Amino acid sequence: xxxxxxxxxxxxxxxxxxxxxxxxxxxxxxxxxxxxxxxxxxxxxxxxxxxxxxxxxxxxxxxxxxxxxxxxxxxxxxxxxxxxxxxxxxxxxxxxxxxxxxxxxxxxxxxxxxxxxxxxxxxxxxxxxxxxxxxxxxxxxxxxxxxxxxxxxxxxxxxxxxxxxxxxxxxxxxxxxxxxxxxxxxxxxxxxxxxxxxxxxxxxxxxxxxxxxxxxxxxxxxxxxxxxxxxxxxxxxxxxxxxxxxxxxxxxxxxxxxxxxxxxxxxxxxxxxxxxxxxxxxxxxxxxxxxxxxxxxxxxxxxxxxxxxxxxxxxxxxxxxxxxxxxxxxxxxxxxxxxxxxxxxxxxxxxxxxxxxxxxxxxxxxxxxxxxxxxxxxxxxxxxxxxxxxxxxxxxxxxxxxxxxxxxxxxxxxxxxxxxxxxxxxxxxxxxxxxxxxxxxxxxxxxxxxxxxxxxxxxxxxxxxxxxxxxxxxxxxxxxxxxxxxxxxxxxxxxxxxxxxxxxxxxxxxxx
Amino acid sequence: xxxxxxxxxxxxxxxxxxxxxxxxxxxxxxxxxxxxxxxxxxxxxxxxxxxxxxxxxxxxxxxxxxxxxxxxxxxxxxxxxxxxxxxxxxxxxxxxxxxxxxxxxxxxxxxxxxxxxxxxxxxxxxxxxxxxxxxxxxxxxxxxxxxxxxxxxxxxxxxxxxxxxxxxxxxxxxxxxxxxxxxxxxxxxxxxxxxxxxxxxxxxxxxxxxxxxxxxxxxxxxxxxxxxxxxxxxxxxxxxxxxxxxxxxxxxxxxxxxxxxxxxxxxxxxxxxxxxxxxxxxxxxxxxxxxxxxxxxxxxxxxxxxxxxxxxxxxxxxxxxxxxxxxxxxxxxxxxxxxxx
Numbered sequence: 110x111x112x113x114x115x116x117x118x119x120x121x122x123x124x125x126x127x128x129x130x131x132x133x134x135x136x137x138x139x140x141x142x143x144x145x146x147x148x149x150x151x152x153x154x155x156x157x158x159x160x161x162x163x164x165x166x167x168x169x170x171x172x173x174x175x176x177x178x179x180x181x182x183x184x185x186x187x188x189x190x191x192x193x194x195x196x197x198x199x200x201x202x203x204x205x206x207x208x209x210x211x212x213x214x215x216x217x218x219x220x221x222x223x224x225x226x227x228x229x230x231x232x233x234x235x236x237x238x239x240x241x242x243x244x245x246x247x248x249x250x251x252x253x254x255x256x257x258x259x260x261x262x263x264x265x266x267x268x269x270x271x272x273x274x275x276x277x278x279x280x281x282x283x284x285x286x287x288x289x290x291x292x293x294x295x296x297x298x299x300x301x302x303x304x305x306x307x308x309x310x311x312x313x314x315x316x317x318x319x320x321x322x323x324x325x326x327x328x329x330x331x332x333x334x335x336x337x338x339x340x341x342x343x344x345x346x347x348x349x350x351x352x353x354x355x356x357x358x359x360x361x362x363x364x365x366x367x368x369x370x371x372x373x374x375x376x377x378x379x380x381x382x383x384x385x386x387x388x389x390x391x392x393x394x395x396x397x398x399x400x401x402x403x404x405x406x407x408x409x410x411x412x413x414x415x416x417x418x419x420x421x422x423x424x425x426x427x428x429x430x431x432x433x434x435x436x437x438x439x440x441x442x443x444x445x446x447x448x449x450x451x452x453x454x455x456x457x458x459x460x461x462x463x464x465x466x467x468x469x470x471x472x473x474x475x476x477x478x479x480x481x482x483x484x485x486x487x488x489x490x491x492x493x494x495x496x497x498x499x500x501x502x503x504x505x506x507x508x509x510x511x512x513x514x515x516x517x518x519x520x521x522x523x524x525x526x527x528x529x530x531x532x533x534x535x536x537x538x539x540x541x542x543x544x545x546x547x548x549x550x551x552x553x554x555x556x557x558x559x560x561x562x563x564x565x566x567x568x569x570x571x572x573x574x575x576x577x578x579x580x581x582x583x584x585x586x587x588x589x590x591x592x593x594x595x596x597x598x599x600x601x602x603x604x605x606x607x608x609x610x611x612x613x614x615x616x617x618x619x620x621x
Numbered sequence: 622x623x624x625x626x627x628x629x630x631x632x633x634x635x636x637x638x639x640x641x642x643x644x645x646x647x648x649x650x651x652x653x654x655x656x657x658x659x660x661x662x663x664x665x666x667x668x669x670x671x672x673x674x675x676x677x678x679x680x681x682x683x684x685x686x687x688x689x690x691x692x693x694x695x696x697x698x699x700x701x702x703x704x705x706x707x708x709x710x711x712x713x714x715x716x717x718x719x720x721x722x723x724x725x726x727x728x729x730x731x732x733x734x735x736x737x738x739x740x741x742x743x744x745x746x747x748x749x750x751x752x753x754x755x756x757x758x759x760x761x762x763x764x765x766x767x768x769x770x771x772x773x774x775x776x777x778x779x780x781x782x783x784x785x786x787x788x789x790x791x792x793x794x795x796x797x798x799x800x801x802x803x804x805x806x807x808x809x810x811x812x813x814x815x816x817x818x819x820x821x822x823x824x825x826x827x828x829x830x831x832x833x834x835x836x837x838x839x840x841x842x843x844x845x846x847x848x849x850x851x852x853x854x855x856x857x858x859x860x861x862x863x864x865x866x867x868x869x870x871x872x873x874x875x876x877x878x879x880x881x882x883x884x885x886x887x888x889x890x891x892x893x894x895x896x897x898x899x900x901x902x903x904x905x906x907x908x909x910x911x912x913x914x915x916x917x918x919x920x921x922x923x924x925x926x927x928x929x930x931x932x933x934x935x936x937x938x939x940x941x942x943x944x945x946x947x948x949x950x951x952x953x954x955x956x957x958x959x960x961x962x
Binding site for chain 1: 655656657658659661662663664671672673674676677680707708709710711716719775778779782783786790791792793797798907908909910912916917920923924925
């Protein structure tokens, strides 16, 4: 039973897989990663090469458990043809009933899938219909552009319904409790053992057909191990005892890049951004001039170097004004360090002598956020704004954010679905936690709604450009950069792909 | 005499119940006073909105007033129900059952190493006060105390694993590619012996050495210093002079007469050291990825995960009580006068 070391991938992480059901509230990011490798979805995103590295490609959607799909001319009905040869880990065939049950669960059960699915207008079980044993249709009220993409995200797992139903109870018809520590899946890997907070061992599913051309993944065995100390993780890779880590300290990376046994894949997180937010509903940040003044006062270049050692893509220093060159987002914004302009704007806003405020960040992000805070404090004091830095435990910081009590802070964000409209819908509309700056703009609401159901590409792009214009004019938050995702691996490991959920997809990896 | 000991133990255990209840209530209140809403923390998925947070709060029972939550919690404890950890997704009892042996095995080994070093060092220092030996022991102890365990741990790893390659990789209780023993006692060293698997025993032992030494270094000082001081006092007393005068051999005087009388304060300090080690070895557990209870509790604390923290504090308090009772019994064996009371 023991596979050779070469056929085994040992992945070390500082975090914990806390559930085998990734839709459970509280699921950690590590659990998302596990779920992608263990469960299949109907569809999955493709991948593309950017420079020397692979990145997921949301523009390409291919079938995993689905063989193909077609979309009706009014874009309201998606017809999905299922594979006929797919089986669950227990050997029973994947049926249309299983798929329907899984989709029903995602819109009905109190899991994290339901709120995610609403962003694709998937809200009710009667939208999913079994036409024949190989065909399912998804009917939408309006032609939502993200309906199909939502079937690719981590939560959209396909579940062996017969097995799950056997373990469901009257109180728990969707087997939520059972699925936390058991799987009912069809994916590329089968969970062999799972000790939360210690290790999880996966074995390859030799009957998996969800890959490109039904190819099996290269590694026969995966060991996922929790190693809390970043220095130890780095040591393990350098010694050649572990094969992959994605959460090492940025200060260790230059050494590892020169190491004889390890290599580093540095890939910009194309679906994320680090930002400095201001609560647009609270004085003095309710005045756009004050927000622009802060944006002009910040020492971007210094922060970029001190915080992430320049390992990322800058989202400042753009040369355009008023209208962006394209409809993509996040893209560089024309923010520049200009203390004279900052002072002038502050005076216009009625604060010629500045004001006092607090600047918060989560302790968990201290490594990158602490240098940012120090530089923010220093730069703002030069234009008269006195800043008191607040380093908060993660749970407290999150609570402050959710209750909108943080007025001025730095944080990071990633959107699973990196589409311009989705970014603005998620982060700049509605009174909800992820609207970091509590931004309110009826024009923005209108534009995001319009873009969501817009089927004409030209009109969609125009709407997106207008959103970026509003964002730039109003400056509810200041874009800093897209930090790199740094995967450190043994020299023999190849094919690492940056995925939207920021975890390793073992199916892409091989040993050369 | 046995009946006397049993009665004393029973009385002590009974008397500690109010203290344990107090610990439970205080921890419970403390966790809720701390800023940070666990529901928000755990509903932090990419799409979790207000409703999801409210739902989670309801499932966790956090929407009720605190006194109601407290009484419900006390009722659950009485039934042996300690709740579920949000960080690991497992029932707390199960987590602790799996992790406590890991912590105990590490702590006991470290204590054994520390005692086997500290007693001879302390005695040697006491026999030759003011000499080079005495000063060397003092230096060693000072070094052990003033280097924080995560520094000494990382240094040991760097030297013995990274540079020399003598130690196995410092992750967990046994090489990840080897299979752990079946859970009999949960102590790997004992389980491997019970299985007769000597290769496994050796693997587990090698894995244990570095973290145990790291911890032992840290507690060397109080033990050695206490042994020295107590030995010095005893060696200067009348009955030792009498023993010398009667021509007894030196080893006999030191071991049978002096050491036995000097042990009382050492036992006391050992008890305290043991309890502190068990709770405070979180740094060692983190550095060596040791799946123990302390790192478990710290992770839970950082994410406002109430149930594991509460259970951990109660567990530590109970162990403290047990250790104190054990020390009492040991007193009686070391000094028969104590048990008369």
